[in-house]
Amino acid sequence: AQKITQTQPGMFVQEKEAVTLDCTYDTSDPSYGLFWYKQPSSGEMIFLIYQGSYDQQNATEGRYSLNFQKARKSANLVISASQLGDSAMYFCAMREWGRSGSNYKLTFGKGTLLTVNP
Amino acid sequence: NAGVTQTPKFQVLKTGQSMTLQCAQDMNHNSMYWYRQDPGMGLRLIYYSASEGTTDKGEVPNGYNVSRLNKREFSLRLESAAPSQTSVYFCARGGSQGNEQFFGPGTRLTVL
Numbered sequence: 065a066q067k068i069t070q071t072q073p074g075m076f077v078q079e080k081e082a083v084t085l086d087c088t089y090d091t092s093d094p095s096y097g098l099f100w101y102k103q104p105s106s107g108e109m110i111f112l113i114y115q116g117s118y119d120q121q122n123a124t125e126g127r128y129s130l131n132f133q134k135a136r137k138s139a140n141l142v143i144s145a146s147q148l149g150d151s152a153m154y155f156c157a158m159r160e161w162g163r164s165g166s167n168y169k170l171t172f173g174k175g176t177l178l179t180v181n182p
Numbered sequence: 183n184a185g186v187t188q189t190p191k192f193q194v195l196k197t198g199q200s201m202t203l204q205c206a207q208d209m210n211h212n213s214m215y216w217y218r219q220d221p222g223m224g225l226r227l228i229y230y231s232a233s234e235g236t237t238d239k240g241e242v243p244n245g246y247n248v249s250r251l252n253k254r255e256f257s258l259r260l261e262s263a264a265p266s267q268t269s270v271y272f273c274a275r276g277g278s279q280g281n282e283q284f285f286g287p288g289t290r291l292t293v294l
Binding site: 068097099101107108109110111114116155157159168169170171172173174175 | 184213215217222223224225226227230232238240241270272274277281282283284285286287288290
């Protein structure tokens with residue numbers, strides 16, 4: 065079974081509108097972290113936001129927020145007021161603590177390509 | 183700026199050739215990582231180093247070796263390159279908060 069599932073291969077949004085990118089995850093570890101990365105066409109991986117499994121509040125970083133629904137095992141990324149520069153591939157990733165030897169690994173989803181239209 | 187540099191940016195090899203991908207960080211962090219990214223997929227961990235002098239296998243280590251000689255540098259070696267190793271390789275370092283990972287610009291490798 066996939067650990068990270070991103071069901072939207074591509075998304076389109078109008079400039080200045082908000083958009084939600086979906087991410088569901090699968091783990092039996094009680095302690096884990098969820099991450100979102102942005103990969104523009106230039107290829108670099110840019111860290112956006114982090115949510116820990118024990119965090120009570122949803123994480124926010126500027127225009128990015130993470131809608132964390134633990135019971136549903138979802139960690140959707142919300143981008144408010146989209147800008148043309150937000151056009152990129154977005155990856156959801158998870159890091160699990162608690163199993164020896166695997167707690168350093170980030171497990172990535174396959175990504176969602178976001179296109180912001182003017 | 184993630185404080186991670188990688189060389190080279192691009193490389194073309196013939197099957198059977200060897201090469202070393204270099205990675206250096208300027209943030210003095212303990213943990214460093216090597217990932218590969220194949221088309222249509224997220225990144226997969228090849229090897230990681232929790233601290234200077236230690237290395238461990240990740241998800242896809244076959245065909246690779248690594249070396250962490252000091253805190254700053256973490257290199258990835260392909261002893262006998264194969265076409266299946268055509269990929270984009272990313273080096274990453276740990277973050278000060280202990281959770282996040284910050285990536286270098288990547289090396290695009292083609293094996294013919």
